[in-house]
Amino acid sequence: MSQTWRGVFDNDSMNEQHIPEVVIVGAGFGGLTAARMLAHYPVHITLVDRKNHHTFQPLLYQVATAGLSPGEIAAPIRWIVRGRRNIEVLLGEVQDFDLERRVVRLPDRELPYDYLIVAAGASHAYFGHDDWEPLAPGLKTIEDALEIRRRILLAFELAERQAASGGAPVQLNFVIVGGGPTGVELAGTLAEIARRALAREFHSIDPKRTRIILLEGGPRILPVYPEDLSRSAEEQLRDLGVEVRTSTLVTGVEPAAVRLGETRLPAVVILWAAGVAASPLGKKIGAPTDRAGRVLVLSDLSIPGHPEVFVIGDLAALKDDTGDPVPGVAPAAIQQGKATARNIERDLHGQPRENFHYVNKGNLATIGRAAAIAQFGKIHISGFIAWLSWLFVHIFFLIGFRNRLMVLIQWAWSYFTYERGARLITGDQTLPSWEYLRSEGNGSGEKKLRA
Numbered sequence: 001m002s003q004t005w006r007g008v009f010d011n012d013s014m015n016e017q018h019i020p021e022v023v024i025v026g027a028g029f030g031g032l033t034a035a036r037m038l039a040h041y042p043v044h045i046t047l048v049d050r051k052n053h054h055t056f057q058p059l060l061y062q063v064a065t066a067g068l069s070p071g072e073i074a075a076p077i078r079w080i081v082r083g084r085r086n087i088e089v090l091l092g093e094v095q096d097f098d099l100e101r102r103v104v105r106l107p108d109r110e111l112p113y114d115y116l117i118v119a120a121g122a123s124h125a126y127f128g129h130d131d132w133e134p135l136a137p138g139l140k141t142i143e144d145a146l147e148i149r150r151r152i153l154l155a156f157e158l159a160e161r162q163a164a165s166g167g168a169p170v171q172l173n174f175v176i177v178g179g180g181p182t183g184v185e186l187a188g189t190l191a192e193i194a195r196r197a198l199a200r201e202f203h204s205i206d207p208k209r210t211r212i213i214l215l216e217g218g219p220r221i222l223p224v225y226p227e228d229l230s231r232s233a234e235e236q237l238r239d240l241g242v243e244v245r246t247s248t249l250v251t252g253v254e255p256a257a258v259r260l261g262e263t264r265l266p267a268v269v270i271l272w273a274a275g276v277a278a279s280p281l282g283k284k285i286g287a288p289t290d291r292a293g294r295v296l297v298l299s300d301l302s303i304p305g306h307p308e309v310f311v312i313g314d315l316a317a318l319k320d321d322t323g324d325p326v327p328g329v330a331p332a333a334i335q336q337g338k339a340t341a342r343n344i345e346r347d348l349h350g351q352p353r354e355n356f357h358y359v360n361k362g363n364l365a366t367i368g369r370a371a372a373i374a375q376f377g378k379i380h381i382s383g384f385i386a387w388l389s390w391l392f393v394h395i396f397f398l399i400g401f402r403n404r405l406m407v408l409i410q411w412a413w414s415y416f417t418y419e420r421g422a423r424l425i426t427g428d429q430t431l432p433s434w435e436y437l438r439s440e441g442n443g444s445g446e447k448k449l450r451a
Contacts, residue, residue, distance in 0.1 A: 019044050022344065023104050023113040025094050025281065027054050027077045029330045030313035031119035033337030039084040041345050046111055048090045048104070052076055055142055056398055058330060059407070061182060063145035065189040066153065066197075066420040070142045072406045075399045094120070096284050099306050115308050115344055118295075119337070120279035122314035122328065124272060125292070132253040135432055136270040139182055146426065148271060152190065153425050155268045156198060156207060158434055163204035170437050172210040175258055175267040177250050178274030179216030179223075181365045184233060186271055187214040188368035191240040196418040213243045213265070215258070217274070220246055222365060222373070224327070229373040232382040236371040250274070256436035264447045266440065268433050276328065282315050290317045299355040301340055310343075312336035320358040330397065332358055364390040369415060 020043045024031045027049040035047050053074045062068040081087045096105040097116070104111040124138035137147050152174070159170050174190050176183045194210035201207075214221070214237065220230045221237075221244060234244050252259030257266045278293035287303040288296045294317035297303055301310045301318070313333035318326055326332050335358060343353040362376040364386070372387035374380070381389065391411065398404045410421055 020114040020344075020348070021046070021112055022115045022117065023048065023111050024117045024119065025049075025104065026119035026121055026279075026313070027051075028057075028119055028121050028313055028333060030333035030337040030340075031117060032077075032080065033334045034117050034119070034312070034341045035081060035087055036084070037338060037341035038344060039081070039087055041341075041348060043086065043115075043344070043348075045087045046090060046113075047077065047081070047087060048092055048094060048106070048111070049077060050091075050093045051141075052078070052091050053142075054080060054399060056394075056403075057140070058394060058397075060139050060142070060145045061185040061189065063142065063422070064139055064148040064152070064186065065193060066149055066423040067189070067414060068407060068410055069422045070146065072403055072410065073398070074142060075403065080399060094281060097281075097286070099286060099309060102308070113308075115310070117310045117312060117340055118281060118285060118315060119311075119313040119333070120281045120315050122276040122278050125275035125277035126272070127275065129253070132272070135253050135255055136177060136258075136272040138272040139186070140276075148186075149422075150425055150427055151269045151431060152193070153423055154429060154431055156202065156205070157425065158431060159205050159268075160202050162438070167438075169205065170268065171266070172205075172207075173213060173265070173267045174210065174269045174271070175213045175215065175265060176271045176273055177215050177258065178272065179214055179218070179221030179244070179246065180273060181222065183214055183216070183271075183273035184221060184237065185366055186273060187212050187242045187244075188237055188240055188366070188371065191237075191242050192368050192418070193420060195241055197420045197423075211243060212241065213245065213267075215248045215250060215260070216244070216246045217249045218246065225363060225365065225373065225375060226380060229375060229380050229382060233365065233367055233373050236367045236373075236382070240368050240371070254436075256433035256440070266437065266446070268431065268437060270433075276314070278315050282311070285309065285311065287311070292317075300343055300353045301336055301356050310340045312340055318356070320360070326358045331361060335359065364393060366390045369418075 022043050022045045024035050024047045032054055035045055038045050053076050056073040059073040063070055078089050092106045102113050126132050159172055163169050176187045191212045194207045198207040222230045222233050237244050248260055250258050257264050282289055282293050282295045295311040297311050297316045297318050301312055303309050314328040320326050339356045346353055364374045366372040370384045370387050372390045373382045374386035374389050395404050
C-alpha cells in the first residue's frame with residue numbers, strides 16, 4: 001500500500017540548514033540509476049562501492065571468452081557521475097549497518113544517512129560447497145572473467161606443449177555447470193572458439209576435438225523461458241557441437257573432474273554457472289530474508305519498520321503484479337533504481353509513495369554467432385533475428401559512447417572473421433587440473449565409481 005512518510009524531515013526542515021543525506025551501497029545497475037536520478041534533487045548523495053568501476057555484467061562472458069577487453073564493458077564510477085556536484089564517490093567496503101542510529105559502517109568511518117539504498121548485488125552460490133569455488137570459478141566480476149579466460153586459453157597451450165614434446169595427448173573437456181543464460185552463453189562461445197577461432201592455429205593438437213559439456217540439474221536448459229524457446233536453444237547448442245545433459249546433478253567437484261552421482265567426468269576446465277547467492281550485507285540489514293539471502297521488501301522497496309531504508313536489485317526479493325518473483329536482471333534493477341529515486345522525491349514534497357511495478361519488456365539469451373532466443377510477450381523468436389535483437393539491446397545499455405562503438409566494432413570484426421581480439425594469458429601459468437590429467441593418461445573417459 002502506498003504511504004506518505006515524513007519521518008526524516010517536514011516542510012519546515014526543508015531549508016538550507018538541512019540537506020538530506022542519501023547513502024547508496026553498490027554502483028551496479030540499480031544503485032547507479034538511483035544516484036543519477038537523485039542528483040537532480042536537493043539531496044547529498046554518497047555512493048559507496050568496493051570497486052572503482054561499474055561493470056556491464058551481461059557481457060562478462062565476452063571477456064571470459066576473449067571476445068572483449070575489460071575496459072570495453074566497464075567504466076570508472078567517477079567518470080559516470082562526473083559533473084554532478086552533489087554526488088560523492090567512496091571506494092570502500094561496507095561492514096555493517098546501524099539502523100537505529102542511521103549510519104553505515106565502513107572500516108575507517110561511519111556514514112550518517114537520512115535515506116539508505118542498499119544495492120549490493122549477488123555472488124556465486126555453491127550450495128554449501130564453498131570448497132568447490134577454486135576449482136570451478138563463477139562469473140560475476142572482471143576478475144572472475146580474466147581468471148576464466150586464463151584457464152581456457154592456458155588449457156590449449158598446455159595441451160599443445162605436451163603433444164609437441166611427444167607426451168601423451170590430453171583430451172580437452174570443458175565442463176560448464178548450470179544451464180541458465182550464463183552457462184548457455186559460455187558453452188556456445190567456447191564451442192565457437194574451439195571450432196573456429198583456434199581451428200588452424202595449433203600444429204600438434206586439433207582444437208576441434210575439444211568437448212564442451214553443459215550440465216543442467218533440471219529437465220531443460222533456460223528454465224525461465226517458455227519450453228519452445230528452451231528447446232530451440234538446446235538445438236542451437238547441439239548444432240554448435242555442445243553436449244547438453246539435462247537432469248544431471250553435480251555431486252562433487254575435484255581438481256580435474258566433476259562427479260555426477262556414481263560417474264566421474266574428467267575436465268581440464270570447470271566453470272560454475274549454477275546459482276547465485278545474495279550479498280551477505282542483506283542479512284546485516286536485519287530485515288527478513290528468503291533462503292537465498294535476499295531481503296523481503298515492501299511494495300515500495302523499503303524494509304519493514306524502516307521506510308528510510310530501501311533494498312533494490314539482486315538483493316531484493318519481491319513479486320510482480322502477476323505473482324511471479326521479479327527476476328535478478330539488469331532491467332529490473334534499473335526500474336527499481338528509478339522507482340526508489342522517485343519515491344524519495346515524493347517524500348521531499350510530502351506526497352504519498354508509489355508501489356513498484358515491474359514491467360517485463362522481454363527476455364533475451366544469446367547462444368553463439370547468429371544464434372539466440374528472444375521472448376517479447378507472446379512473441380517468441382530464435383536464430384539470427386533474435387541474435388540481432390540481443391546485440392542492439394546490449395549495445396544500447398552499455399555506458400558511454402566509446403564503449404558502445406568499440407564493442408560494435410569488435411563484434412562486427414568477430415562476426416566476419418571468427419577472431420577473438422583479447423586472447424591474452426596473464427598471471428599464473430598453471431592449471432589446477434593439469435597434473436592430475438597427465439597422471440591419469442589422456443583424461444578422456446568417464447568412469448563409474450565403486451560403491
